[in-house]
Amino acid sequence: MSLIELEDVSYQYRTQSEEMAIEHVDLSIGKGEFVGIVGPADAGKSTLARMIPSYIPNFFGGDFEGHVLVDGVDTREATIGDLSTTVGMLFENPFDQMTGASTSVYEEVAFALENQGYSVPEMIDRVEWSLETVGITDLYNRNPNQLSGGQSQRVALASILALQPDVLVLDEPTSQLDPEGTKKVFEVVGELDRDEFTILLVSQDVERLAPHVDRLVVVEGGRIAHSGDPAAVLSELTDEASTIQVPTQISVGNWLRERRFVDTAKPVPVSYEDVIAEVKAALGTENPHSRTGDEPEDETSDRGDDRSTGQQAISFDSVTYRYSDAVEALSDLSIDFEGGVICVIGQNGAGKTTFAKHLNSLLTPSEGAVHVRGKDTRQHRVAEMAREVGLSFQNPNDQLFHDTVENEIRYGPENVGRSEDEIRAGVEDVIERLELESVRDRNPYDMGQARRKHVAVASVLAMDTPIVVLDEPTGGQDAGGVELLGSIVEELAEEGKLVIVITHDVDFTAQHADRVVALRQGEVLLDGTPEDVFGQPSTLRKTNVSLPTVSQLSLDIGLSQPVLDLPELFDVLERRLADRVAGS
């Protein structure tokens, strides 16, 4: 019998009068199932999730039709409090779901248990168990308001687990985590005892999620577009122009089947282990080493050369930065940048954002010096540096305050004293680049988070600064959004700007970077072309960065230098397989 049943459910938010968030959805989820919910931005994934604990209709007003049954109870007839022991939900924003009344993580996790009236020994058992399950026991005495996004996300997860609800609904539980952290959370959730937990997990990270789930549900335009076994659903998706980033392992598996190297009846590989086994089998295991002629043509590593301006745009000279006596965020960092697209990667807490804030003198070095286009950042105010460096922050909500998209975009260029003609031209240019024409008169806060991020990026690009810095531009974006940002970043570099992207997204880095800088504990761990940096997986692991799957695959079949995208990988495989057929 199914534990959760959605019967012909439709819903419209009160604030969005034109569009339905969810339309005529039927879905049934059995006890002990782990269901992954994926889909493009604003497709209705979170809306669907909010129906299970009855936030819709009990908290969010609007038009709700149909029925949602959880363990036989109609959510219309229950309160959120009634359902709180049956359904636990984790929200997308990690900070706002803290109670705000605890002085330690331990109390925070125990909060819900106190409300349920558990005895002290029972509370201790549950708090210890959930802290350990999520792997944050060492944070027990920290103040919940002083944690990073990734840590908060794990504390929130532990607080939900402590109640041991029958159903866990997790909305983007890894949006603030680095790739290793994301992998760990998916593993933790995947390993929960299915006799006790039924799980719905909403995520954009299809590649890391897919190996763990029993079923994948694809939501598009408020409807369920696909639902079923992850391998089957994902290979259906490769056949159509989809807004969902299809995992590399699926694309490679499909390619092998199309070329008849693998029996088409065999299910497509979902995990990395399965796909590398298939590739090795197709290539023949006796052929692990690369021979001359196998290497991909080296076209990418010189991408940056013709873009560089020849002068040093930015130079860090032995920069050390301390937040307090105890915390050194940057340690004796020396590095120069000229031009092109530079991606800065590294684990949570590696010093990436501290580094970015040094570029426009929001922070100045405790020791050493930073020069930006010849200016010592210590001698200039942030407002002055804003003419040279445009910095877009991770959270768009920290920037936006105008009533229309257009006014928002005008704000930056007006501040730095551009002429009216320049402003108008600049605004039109970025509206076109970021595809904001249709929403230019709308209020940014009426749009989804992904679109709002585009507005925030546009508002910085409109200042037309020679240096552009983007902090996590692809966070929360769907495949279309990532592609758009990638092409903009490349265009800017072609125009001669220096573009620095702070990111966790290694696929984005592999496809668009001319140079990759990996930071670890405030120091440069690796610095070079994407091929150089992704060719050293064991060093990268020290800062919790794993390779893009294509690069990992290419190294695992014996190439000395990693490839950076699928067409390249297919080229290599094609040649190898042709050799093998010819040789046999």
Add this chain to the structure above:
Amino acid sequence: MHGSCMAQEYQTLGKPLSSILRESSGQGNFLEYQPGDTIVHRLNPVTKLVVSLGLILIVFMLPTFWGPLAIVLGLAFVTVMTGVYRPVAKILAFAGTPLAVALFVIQGLLYPGNETAFLVIGHVPVVHEIVFYEEGLRFALLFLFRVLTLMISLLLVIVSTHPKQLTTALMERGLSNKAAYVFLAALQLVPIVQNRSRTILEAQQARGLDTKANLVRRFRSVLALFIPLMISMLIASETRALALESRGFTREGERSALFSVPRTAYDRPLMLVIGLAVAATVVWRVLP
């Protein structure tokens, strides 16, 4: 909940449960719990509150400044012995000094019962001379020591009591969990708002907001900070309401408390002493 002084000490993560509160890292608030293990720290928070209120009642009934002075000295001694004098002294210096100066000047010069000159400053231009009167100064001292008693005793309660212990103790006495939440959340609100404002200010400065520009621009800069702050606080409070709801915050029925607030051997005697002292003062001063 009588006899809870006998409550067993639970262990967690290899240490006593109550040590979690002592270890919890601070907020950076200017008025904050100072961890410690003195008698004052261990007293039941309700006892501390009752003793403070008792002392405040007494000093406001006493007629001359000598009694309040003795109590202030006694409180100062306890505060120093408890080791929490630093934040208390800071606030007294900050708020108490201007109050003292204002009291002495205004009452010394203008107190309605002024008769006996105490200090005469001559050769003053315009007004010729300034006279401080004894009656006014005595009144100023009385009032100052009353206010100091109030400040020191309440500050001592605040800095020696973990907020969670205070609310737990008050909830044992019937305070609603909603009121307790509001109290705890309010303590955390200031640093949260500060953090958010700083992030927003940085994001706007990065777009060329100049906080040192002309008036019109400065007015716009206030908007640039205020609107995102308000919107984010609104979104946050809505999400938080949902988070609380889904953690059974509004649930009816029995609740439990992770931390218990034991009573020490001193609690009852202290309550008794302060009760008697208040009663004695009432008999002496208020009844004919």
